[in-house]
Amino acid sequence: MRDLEGKALQAKGKKAKLGRDIDLDAYGAESVSHDYMEDLDALSEGDKKRMILTGVDAGEMDRSGTYVQKDTAVIHAHSRHEGLEVIPIREALKESDWVKDYYWNLVAVDTDKYTARAQLELHDGYVIRALAGSKVIYPVQACMYLEKEGLSQNVHNIIVAEEGSELHIITGCATAPHLQRGLHIGVSEFYVKKNAKLSFTMIHYWAEEMMVRARSVGIVEEGGLFLNNYICMKPVKSLQMYPTTHLAGKGAVARFYSLLVGSPGSEMDVGGRIILKETDTRAEIISRAITNGGDIIVRGDLIGEVPGVKAHLECRGLILNKGSIHAIPELQGKVGGVELSHEAAVGRIAQEEILYLMSRGLSEDEATATIVRGFLSVDIPGLPPQLKAEINRAVEQSDKEMM
Amino acid sequence: MLQIDDLQVKLGDKEILKHIDLELRPGETHILFGPNGSGKTSLLMTIMGYPQYRVTGGKIFFKGEDITHMPVDMRARLGIGMSYQRPPTINGVKTRQMIQICSKGNVDADALAEKVNFSEFLERDINAGFSGGEIKRSELLQLMAQCPDLLLFDEPESGVDLENISLIGNTISQLLQRDFKVNSKKTQKNRRKERTRMGLIITHTGFILDYVTADKGQVLYEGVLTCTSHPREIFTCISKVGYEECVRCAI
Ligand SMILES: Nc1ncnc2c1ncn2[C@@H]1O[C@H](COP(=O)(O)OP(=O)(O)O)[C@@H](O)[C@H]1O
Ligand SMILES: [Mg+2]
Numbered sequence: 001m002r003d004l005e006g007k008a009l010q011a012k013g014k015k016a017k018l019g020r021d022i023d024l025d026a027y028g029a030e031s032v033s034h035d036y037m038e039d040l041d042a043l044s045e046g047d048k049k050r051m052i053l054t055g056v057d058a059g060e061m062d063r064s065g066t067y068v069q070k071d072t073a074v075i076h077a078h079s080r081h082e083g084l085e086v087i088p089i090r091e092a093l094k095e096s097d098w099v100k101d102y103y104w105n106l107v108a109v110d111t112d113k114y115t116a117r118a119q120l121e122l123h124d125g126y127v128i129r130a131l132a133g134s135k136v137i138y139p140v141q142a143c144m145y146l147e148k149e150g151l152s153q154n155v156h157n158i159i160v161a162e163e164g165s166e167l168h169i170i171t172g173c174a175t176a177p178h179l180q181r182g183l184h185i186g187v188s189e190f191y192v193k194k195n196a197k198l199s200f201t202m203i204h205y206w207a208e209e210m211m212v213r214a215r216s217v218g219i220v221e222e223g224g225l226f227l228n229n230y231i232c233m234k235p236v237k238s239l240q241m242y243p244t245t246h247l248a249g250k251g252a253v254a255r256f257y258s259l260l261v262g263s264p265g266s267e268m269d270v271g272g273r274i275i276l277k278e279t280d281t282r283a284e285i286i287s288r289a290i291t292n293g294g295d296i297i298v299r300g301d302l303i304g305e306v307p308g309v310k311a312h313l314e315c316r317g318l319i320l321n322k323g324s325i326h327a328i329p330e331l332q333g334k335v336g337g338v339e340l341s342h343e344a345a346v347g348r349i350a351q352e353e354i355l356y357l358m359s360r361g362l363s364e365d366e367a368t369a370t371i372v373r374g375f376l377s378v379d380i381p382g383l384p385p386q387l388k389a390e391i392n393r394a395v396e397q398s399d400k401e402m403m
Numbered sequence: 404m405l406q407i408d409d410l411q412v413k414l415g416d417k418e419i420l421k422h423i424d425l426e427l428r429p430g431e432t433h434i435l436f437g438p439n440g441s442g443k444t445s446l447l448m449t450i451m452g453y454p455q456y457r458v459t460g461g462k463i464f465f466k467g468e469d470i471t472h473m474p475v476d477m478r479a480r481l482g483i484g485m486s487y488q489r490p491p492t493i494n495g496v497k498t499r500q501m502i503q504i505c506s507k508g509n510v511d512a513d514a515l516a517e518k519v520n521f522s523e524f525l526e527r528d529i530n531a532g533f534s535g536g537e538i539k540r541s542e543l544l545q546l547m548a549q550c551p552d553l554l555l556f557d558e559p560e561s562g563v564d565l566e567n568i569s570l571i572g573n574t575i576s577q578l579l580q581r582d583f584k585v586n587s588k589k590t591q592k593n594r595r596k597e598r599t600r601m602g603l604i605i606t607h608t609g610f611i612l613d614y615v616t617a618d619k620g621q622v623l624y625e626g627v628l629t630c631t632s633h634p635r636e637i638f639t640c641i642s643k644v645g646y647e648e649c650v651r652c653a654i
Binding site for chain 1: 452453454474476479485487490491494496504507528545549
């Protein structure tokens, strides 16, 4: 048995490579109890509204399953689809042996103090699994909700798309309207098995004094497809994450899309790394960052380890009038016969585009808003329509507030 | 009516338009000729109100208002519209959306696009990867949606293949109320009298003259309007003797 506890204890004070250091002792980790709800309709209107902004619908319209965690307590978890499992991770670790092999298997428990804390003070998280061959067409929704002021919410998620399955997950992280200060530590491990398809869309809706550290690693086997979308358009004090995916089987494909909006006082450091380890693997990392006062670092790293792989990285940043964007695209070809490319551009809105729209009758503000909305409206292939609608809603909501 | 009095314009430190006088009455269309770099595009952009073209002297009036320093969007709302030679790409903004913007949501984009054979471009980002001819059709489509009273065309036929040239030419004719068709209620003379739209068309090749009638031709040479005559006459003259001769009229 791996000594997870021992390793975690050793890494308790280990600073992370990226992102400002956070004093973990400044956040509480004691459990906060909330009652389990059979029917999410019993949630307060305020909570429901907040959750819907991250794509989580308490009415469960067009959803295959739901997981909701409030602070440290799981308040709802169930699957409405045969061949789909939605289980709180602490329960899964007790009752399903297979889960143990997937737990801390891709992410090292001693990566840094945040992973260590997720082991030492685990507040649940979810296991979502599509069984072999099952097509879970409607998305599964999962929400991590933070209500207790000053809490550090430490969660661990495991997502598995078994061979030949199809699974779409929309996961929202949100804070209650009154909450100002808190810390969210999220560890996620993704397994996309042979010929499986997984889309994972995460929408964050934080508060101005929130700290966020996410640690996630995925593996995609032969013929598998992993779409990973991340949207954060709300203020956050400090957000740092650098999800990594290993393309470990022939023909595996991964696509990362992220949309970031940086508000004054926000610090975001968001990356994406894809390692192409087998022939015919393909990868794409596309990010759009806009700031109107926040500081954003956008990283991207493509690593080609064998010949016959192809990958592209695209970072575009727009500085509206204040703030900064630092794009750090990296390509690493370790052998000949890899095809890696990137394009990065950071700037302000081109005056020529504003004037063009103005000459069609829009005011300067309307023209700017139109360009910003266009900038954020990247077409993400392979998403079911419900998820496209959620993303569009998040984009529209944000530019209403930004302008 | 568009009236330009003694207009002087600088781009950066360079004087690009020198003492331009021009008058366009309701219903009139003028053709603007001139060699590359003579300031034709600059003149249209100045009328449209692009701020990098700095007016250092003179005035522009439109519909009786002094628009010399009016912002672009107000000029558009007053009824000025332009078909650009090289419009910018705007990522994520679809052609369909541009039609909505131009018409303020008042036209059927699909029906309009069909007229210029542009239906399959409605869901594409505006100008992204459009060929020369596609850009022109897109620009005309937007003007059809916008319905301005003064239409500025910057080389509407350049880069257009032979197949599409008549489509472009006839569309411009219609936009300028210069198409000829039998109308049971109105004589052709009456239709001509009722024309209100004004047009200023830059042409390099003169092909447009085969499709669009015009009242006047003008030559712009090194920022100076050197010659006013019948458009066909100017075009034939330039074809025979070249723009080099213009220098003698410019003095
Ligand atoms: N962005 C620019 N910066 C500096 N000079 C320019 C720029 N664009 C055009 N010019 C100059 O201004 C003059 C007029 O250009 P333009 O109006 O485009 O001419 P035309 O349309 O007749 O070919 C030319 O000498 C050209 O080189
Ligand atoms: Mg020109």
